[in-house]
Amino acid sequence: PTRTGYAFGGWYTDEELTEPYIFTTVVTGNVTLNAKWTAQVTETPDGGGTVYPTPTPTPAAGEEKGLLINGKQGHADITSTTDGKGRKVTTVTIDWNKDNQTLAGDSQGTVLEIEADAESDVLAAELSMELLKALIDRGGKIQLRTAFASYAIDASLLDLEALLEQLGPNVRAKDAVVRIEIAPSNDRIVRLLRERAEVGDFQVIAPPVHFAVWVKAGDLGIEANNFAAYVERTISIPNGVNRRLMSTGVVIDPDGTVRHIPTRMLVNNGIYAGAMNNLTNSDYALIGYKAAFDDMKGHWASSAVLDMGSRLIIEGIGERLFAPDRSIKRAEFAAILVRALGLGQNTQAGIGNFSDVREGEWYAGAIGTAYEYGLIGGFEDGTFRPNDDVTREQAMMMIANAMRWTGLTDKADAGADPLSGFPDAAQASAWAETSLNKGLATGILSGTPKGELAPGTKLTRAQAAVMVQRLLKESGLI
Template sequence: MLSLMLIIAIMVPVLAFAATAGFSTAKYEYGNVTGSVYSDVYAVGAGDSVYVYVYSGGSIVTSTTATYDTYSDGKYYYNFNASAIGYNTLDLVTKVTYNNTVSDLATLTVNRVITGNNSNGGGGGGGGGSSISNGAISVSSDGFVDPNTLSTALTAGDITLKLSGTVALLPASSLVGNGSKTITVTNDFGTYVLPVSVFKLEALAKALNIEVKDLKIKVTIAKADSTTSDAVKAAATAVGGTQLADAVDFNVVGIDKDGKTTSVDFGKTYVSRSVNVSKAVDASKTTGVLYNETTKKVSFVPATFTTVDGKNVANIKRNGNSIYTVVESNKSFADIASHWSKTDVELLANKLVVEGSTDTTFEPERNITRAEFAALAVRSLGLTSAAPASTFSDVKSDAWYASSVATATYAGIINGYEDNTFRPDAQITREELAAIVIRAMDYASISTNVTDPQSVLSKFKDSNKIVWAQKEIAAAVNAGIINGLTDDTIGSASKATRAQSATMLKRFLSTANFIN
């Protein structure tokens, strides 16, 4: 009898808690489930806990410990907050551990909502969801995209997602088999045009240690916060420019149900995104820029400018995520005032691709070194700088060009010599220059194939002096990137000047539609 009474005494608090427990509030929005549970008996002491378990389709999504908050109106309240990204309906179960015994206390079903709370006993609140209208899917502010809606839309062709907020959560299961399609994501801050082929779903799932069916692609288009925006404005001013657009963060990652992310590698695919510009611009004096949060500097990214539905728009192309804006400059140099390269040099200076030897001089006729042109090639492609590498015996890791050489080498647009040297200070020849520009075009997926190189080179009487880059020079001539020194000479062995380099890069960027 005594034993029975002790058992009953131990169980009474739990039973009382279970009998009087419930969900006071529960809300599911922006990928989070928040709320509180209550009881009129405080049954949890040291070593005991109240939990909330989150289920979807009978499988647990996540769980969290509810934290004691307050005592009010004869009840004890416990708050909870759990991440549950991209589900439509969730089942909540609150449990208590008491004296190492786990007991169910209450259950509640909640639907994904945009605003408002759900009371105990019931689902939903409704709101949100993704619906198709005129070929576009409207996405509510929590970013949820219904898998069936997305699959149906992609079956019909390319689609547009119109965001109410800043985030879209694309279920990977709906992307499988749609590698030829394109998803355009747009909101008030900008537009992102994403080929489905850039999402290497299996690799992303593996990186997160999940299956593809549990993977989502999180796309974010958001205005930079005030601290970052101020830093971007300061960086634009530092290069002598004026900022003409909000700083907008474009980001794409793979994400699992717990919110763990992994970066999406675009490879060599230049992905388009656009931002609104505050005024009509002179494209020769305006450029898209990337803001580097580590260096606090801005740098050139490929961008063209247009007007769409009365709005001035910058179309930015790059194979990576970052914060972007638009900068206007008006640069010139005294020593190019009457030089044949004046227009090209000024344009590329305003694009932040080339720099002067000083603030007032460019030295257009000075020969350019291999290291200098490697830096220009990397800059013109808008590449993310790689860490200095020990690839070449004569490139020291602390040299100003070490990162540029490593980046250009990694991208396959520049090579060293057979003796494992790069010869960074050697003056570059027109032959080498042409080859590097053609490799840059290949990197940007611009066709440079020439069926019969000799027929292209036949008009140059010195074409037999080309040492190794016959195909590359023929391709450069065919694409209008390089001209002869005269009508019948190519001058492949001649040392290239800074003016020639700038002009060839300008032609490359125009051919690639990286500038206008």
């Protein structure tokens, strides 16, 4: 059989395409076979990176596109243009004069859904500041959806006053417009990702997508990149690409750095996608990577270690080894936690707040970011002691601080006192008791095989991987 743009990979007996059909098998009844198709990779002229093509779905007959307000058709001016790259750009401008009465009658939780037709390459939604304020007052959310990606943001995360202030002192709210956009990433980002894939030995499962929020007033414009809480966006896995290959979503920084973003798999109407949560806008993609460590075979933490490794959160020590039972340094654990949360690097914050964190050290950026987001604290003498082994209670303190960002705080603050049930509870430091209770209440932290908590014991690399994986799972991020 043939299929344009795809390579035939044989016949399989299961829909997951894991059991090849053996043609010498004696057939005694009807047999259903499934063809395996693999999207042929596209190579750009200047390199050997691989990016899978994204097929264009066909919209259902009579399917409405545009604006929905709480599931009802809204009023919007929808225009389609072609940009300088030949891309179809769909812009949806919401008519506040017609929809303000609709919003006035809505209760809390208003949802604006903006959807592009299947042929659109770029989708942009434009909202007036008046409309945005009305959404904020109602705890509203804005959702954009294209054939290849989606973006959902709480209106409250768009700080009106701060955005206007950045535009300039003479800009009035009524003159400003918020533009939210989903678009394929530019050629430079595609090239950088391909180059990193070659070096990092990972596959690009879905090509990169740029998510952006702009505030504009006349010729003035600024991009809102940072948010006070996680914002979710999805990228669809192209047809013909085995979804099991996806290990995580990544963000591609302007300098070409590729880093993990908390990602979970979801399916909607038979279309699989990676749902990524992060605190910034940027360029995102889905990748596939399979970590392998020779010393993890049969180890109790093997599943967590391989999962965290495949998500680019943890690394080995070289020679395909992980050293699971070795202790872990405070700097190493802080760096793992920063990567797990999808955060970048802030070297200046590290060297500026701890006397023993120096510029040029591999951990300076991670420690700076951990400090910036309130994940870590130092000692009374102004040091961080990056090369000291981290204890179980110190690690749990950092994770408890991370819960504020992942949304686990409410669940952890249930008021229970599981710590008191351990025979060595008195050994816990007073400053760590609240964090230990949070860890035990959420299942992130558990006792030792001897039934003890061992709060002052050195944390192992395997335990670190398990605790971080539990944090992400309990938070619903993976």
